[in-house]
Structures are given as structure tokens and as C-alpha cells.
Amino acid sequence: MDSVRFDREGPVDRIPMALKILVAGGFGAGKTTLVSALSEVRPLQTEEILTDAGSDTDDISGVEGKTTTTVAMDFGRITINDDLQVYLFGTPGQDRFWFLWDELAFGALGAVVLADTRRLADCFPSIDYFEQRGIPFVVGVNCFEGARRFGLEAVRRAIDLDPDVPLLLCDARERQSAKLLLISLVEHVARQRGEPVPVG
């Protein structure tokens, strides 16, 4: 970002600090629903362009004449106060879009991984991704109507989750429930630093 004019002080009013939280999980696990439940702006989808040139090359000249496709990422915003905003990014669901995750994950505070007990294995790649990169995460078991209810410990065993990683039941449609996932994540991040955040 060398050429971008940095202006942290702000000439007139300050630029708010922004925290990024990722929302991950398998296709159909409720990522869009969760971001929508939390965001103060109407549900937004932002798109990244994929080209058949692949992502590992700078040489994309002439791409305008080639086949491209787009991949959607959910985006949401929560204003904490005048100086602090939380941005939510739903990660693309398909495995082949992993390379897009790297930009999304850079500088992220942490992630919420949504699990669907009907397709539990779908959340494994997300969990692997965050574990390997040391990005703090919590797992929310989205309680879909009609889904079999499992005990949390059974789910924890099934996904071989580290005992320190918070695991919660949630309803991604409900703002209060979605909120608790984020709070759990931030508290988890704080605990990992050895500085507990007091309740209240």
C-alpha cells in the first residue's frame, strides 16, 4: 500500500479503526444468514473476479477478452462506536476459492465457523485453514429446523476440536444468537492473550 496516501491522524475527523471477522463454513451452512442477521447495512454481496489466468500471476493483461467469472462474498458492518467498526466477511464456500481467503484472512481478528450437523464434514476445511494459520476461531453449530440435535460434546468429538476452541449452538437467523458467537470469539481472542475480558 506504499502509494496509498496514509492519513491515520485524519485532517478533519478521525478514520475509525476497523476489525475484520470472517464467517466461514461449508456451502449452505448459514454464512449469508449470519452476516445478514448482524449487519447494520442491508445484506451486501461483494464480488471478486476470477479469471482463467489463475491467481498466481501478475500478468493478466488481455483478461478483458478472456473468460471470467465472479465469486460472491458476503459483507456486513457493525458500528461499535465512532472510532471502531467491525466488518464481517463471509468466505466463499467452494474449496477452489481458497486463494481468495488469504486476503480476507490477512489482519483478521478471528473467524466464526458455522457447522451444519447434517453435513458436519463440510466445516473441516475451514477449521483446518484457521488452525494452520493460527487464526483464532469459534465454531457455531447452526440449529436448522429438522436437523438432528447432537450434544455439543458429540460434535466436538466428531470434528476433533481442540478443547480450548469455543463451540456453541446457534441460530444464524437470530441476531441475539449470532451476536453471542461474535462475543464468544472476541473473548476467545482475549483469553489467548492471557487477558480475560470481564463479563459485563
Next chain:
Amino acid sequence: MRADRPRSRHEWLDAAAGPVVRPYTLTGGRVRPSGRGLGLMALVRAEPGADPAAHPRLQPEHRRLVELTRRPAPVAELAAQLDVAVGVVRVLLGDLLTRGLVTAHEPASVPGRFDDDILKAVVSGLRAL
């Protein structure tokens, strides 16, 4: 992590892929912004008194971006509001930056900078939602 280079040009294009488009028509075929690209969370703000009408070569989308950034907005949100892909909005914003119509501010978002006070503020802010 990098994706493997696609083996064929059709590998991306299955039922789950988005529509096949020519998104860079808006930018006149330019795929890279002048200068380096902005991050998804970079906050963009129109300069006070910025008047895109004084720049006849700008397109309606440029003008819309200036209007949208009268209040600072992140790149990802601008792309969504304008209903164009992030890569496209980065090019358009590069044009506006070059002309001095907007400024961009990368947020302080390095993990080490999230100190305890910030985490507490986030928790109490979320509880109050």
C-alpha cells in the same frame, strides 16, 4: 495458500460458478488500478468539495463513487453498493485517487494492534446491540 493453476480454462465454470461476464468493460479494459490496489477494508472518502463534473472523462460510476464516499466507506462496501466486482471498483477508485477526488486510508487492522481496551469495547458494543 495458492490455488493450483487451473488445468483448463473451463475448470472454474461449473454450476456453482457465477455468471460469465466481462466485468472490465466499465474500466475500458484496464484490470489494474493506477498505483497499488486498495485493501477490501480501506476507507475511501471524497475530498471536501470534490467535483467529478469537472472531469469530463469520468464515467457515471466514478461520479456515483464520489457521492457514495461523501461519508467514508470501505472498498468492499463500495463494490457491493455499486454492484461491481472488487477488482473493478479498485480500478475506478484508482482513477479518483489519481485525480485527487478521494483519499484512501488503510485501517489500522494489524492483529497486534488489537489491544485489550479495544477488545473490551467490542464486547460491550456487541452486548449493547
